Amino acid sequence: MDALMKIHQYLIVQCRLPSYQLWESLNGLDFSLVFTHQFNDQVPSPKTLGKKRFMAFSKYNEIHFHYPSHSTLVLRTTGPVMLGSGDQEHLTLLVDLYYLQLMLEREKHIRNKLIESIRHISILEDLDFLLTKILENALSVIPSADMGVLWMYDGDIGKLIPKAWAGGPSEEIKKMKMNIGEGIIGKTFQTNQSIRLTSWDAILTESATMSSENTQHLLNSFQFESLQSIISVPIKVEEQTLCVLIIYQHGLNSLLTKEDQQLLESFSDQVSIALKNSKLFHDLKKHNQLLVQRDRIHDTFIKISLQSKGLKFIVNELFKLIHKPLIIFDFSEDQLFSSPGEWLTEFPNELKRIITHCQDPSFHSLQVLGQEKLLYIHPIIAIDVPFGLIIVEVNEGDLLPLDKMILEQASSIIALEMIRKHTLTESYYQKTHDLFHDFLQCKENYLLTQKAVELGLDLASNNLVILIHIPSHMDIQFTHIQVHKLISLIKESLHEHTPIIFGYRNKITMLCQFSTHSQKNYLLSNLKNIQKSWKYLYEGDIKIGVGSSYQELESIQKSYTEADKAITYLVSKRLTGIMNFEAIGINRLFINHPNEELNAFINEVFLPLQTENDQSLMLEQTLLVYMENDRTPGKTAQLLHIHVNTLYKRLKKIEEILNISLTDTEDILKLQLACYLRKTSNSI
16 A cells, blocks of 8 residues: 555544545645545645644645655645644654655656666767757756756857757757856856856856847747746766756746756766767767778779879879879989879979978978968888878868878878889889990990990990999888989989989999080089089988090990099098099099008108107198199298298208108109198098
C-alpha cells in the first residue's frame, strides 16, 4: 500500500472525516489537487502564507505541511471536527512518507532524463538537435524554470551565439551575439564560474554590461516582466570553456535553488560530453573521408606515374586537383614547370637562393616579380636528398588539409620522376665520358676525325677544354645533384659553345668551341659570371681550370691536360676561382712538387737570414727587394732608404751567411727562385 492510500484510509477509518482534500505545491509552483473525498470542487486552491501550520476558514480548515525548496502539502477538511494531537502526529508521519515518495519519484524522473540525455549523446549526426533535447530534459527536471538557452563560443567571430533554446524564445534570439564578459552570459564564460541570481535587482545589475542591441533582441524574443531568478553555468570541453547554459524562472517568488544549480551543472556535464563526442565523431568522419580521398588520389598519381609523360604533365594534373597556381622546381636540372603556364615563367635568383635551403613544408611571404606573394613550399625528397620543390601560390588560410595531402602524395611521384630523369642523365654523362676519353686516347687521324664527328664537334673551330671541380660531399647523391645544377647553369648561357659537357663524380668536363677571339672572350667572361652566380645561389666555392685553345683535334688532349694541371695548381695552393693554364707561369714547373719540398727549398735560403737581431731581419728584406728590382743597387738602396754602401755591406753579409756569390749565375738563379716562391707562397 502506497503512502497516499494510507493517508486516505487513515482519514476515513481512524479520523472519520466526512470530507477532505489533499493539495500539493512542489518547488514553489502552483497548488494542484492530489485527491478529494466528498468535497465541493468549487473551492479555491490553497495559498501559502508564511510558515503557518493551521488555517481556519468559514467552510473548511487547513493543515499545512512545509518542506524544503518551497514545497508544501495542505490537508483541507470540513465541519467542526478537529484532530487530536495523536492523530495529527500520526497524520504528519503519513504525509512525510508521501512527500518522501514524491521526492524519490522526482529523483527517478531526473535519473531517467539523465539516461535519456546520455542516450541522445549517441545521436551525433545533428548536434543542434542533440543540444536542444538535452536542454529540454534539463528544463523538465527543474520544473520551476520556464526557459533555457545554450550559448556557444564562435571562434571565427570571437563571440557567443545562441545554439539551442527551449521554453518559448522566438527566432529573434538568433540575432544576439555576446562578447566575452558581456552580461551574465559573457561573465559566466569569462570567469568559468556558475551564477545564480534570485532577485530582479541582481539580474538587472549583472545585465547592465549588455549592449543596447543585444538587450533589445533579448526583450523581443521573450517577455521578462515577471522574471525572478536565473541560473547560468559554464560548459567545458577538455578544460576549455566552450558554452554557457542559462535558465530563467518567472512568477511571484524566486524559486531556483542551489539544488537546481547543482542539477543544471550536472546537465552541463552532459552537454560537455555531447560536444566532445560530436567533435571526436566528426574528426573521425573527416579522417575517414581523407583516407578515402587519399586512396583515390594515390591511384590517380600512380596512373600519372605509369604514363611517364614528364614533369610538365604532372604539374598540369596537380593544378587540376588543387586549383591553385603552382611550380615544380627541379634542382638537378635547375628547371621550373609551372601551371598555369603564364603564372611564372622566370625564376628570380633571390627566390631561388632562399628556397634552395628549404627542408620542410612551410609558408613564405616573398617578392616575386615585384609583387608580394604568399607561397607554400613543399620539398621533394628522395634518398634523403632534396631533389626539388613544389611551390604553390596561396591566400591566407586558403590551403586545406586535403590540398596538403595532395601535395604530399604528389611529391613522392615527382621524386620518382626526377630520379628516373636523373638516372637517364647520369647514364648519358657516363656514355659521353667514355666516348670523350676514347677520343683523347686516339692517335690515328682518321679515327680521331671519326670520333669527333660522333661527338658532334665542328672540325673547323678552335677547341678549349675547361674542367670544373666541385667540393666533394659525404652524400654522393648530393654531389651528383650539384653537378647537374651547375651543368644546367652553364647550358643556359654557353650551350652554343659547349658541344660536349658532362659530369663525372665531382668534376665537370667542358669542350668549348669558338671561331673568333671575341667569342673566346665572351665564353671566359660568362664562365666568370657563372662562378659568381654559383657562389651567390648555393654559397659554394668551385675550382675552374682552363686549358689553352688549339685548332687541331689532336691538341685537345693537350688542352685537357693543361686544364687538369690548372685544377691541380688550385688544389695545391688551396685556391678557388678560375685559373688559366697560361697564367700559371713558372709555377707550372712546381705543380707536381709537394708543398713540403718547396717549403724546404725556401727555408734553405731564408732561415739562415732569420735571427733575433734587427740587422738580420733587414738582410731578409734586403734580399727580397734586391732580387725584385733586377739586382739594381741604386734603386734597391732608394727603396730601402739606405746608402748604397750600406746595401753593399748587407749583400756581402748575405754572401757570407749563405756561402754563395752574387756573381755566380747558378747562385743567382737559386736566390731568384727562392724569392719568387717565397712571394707566391705569402700571397696565398
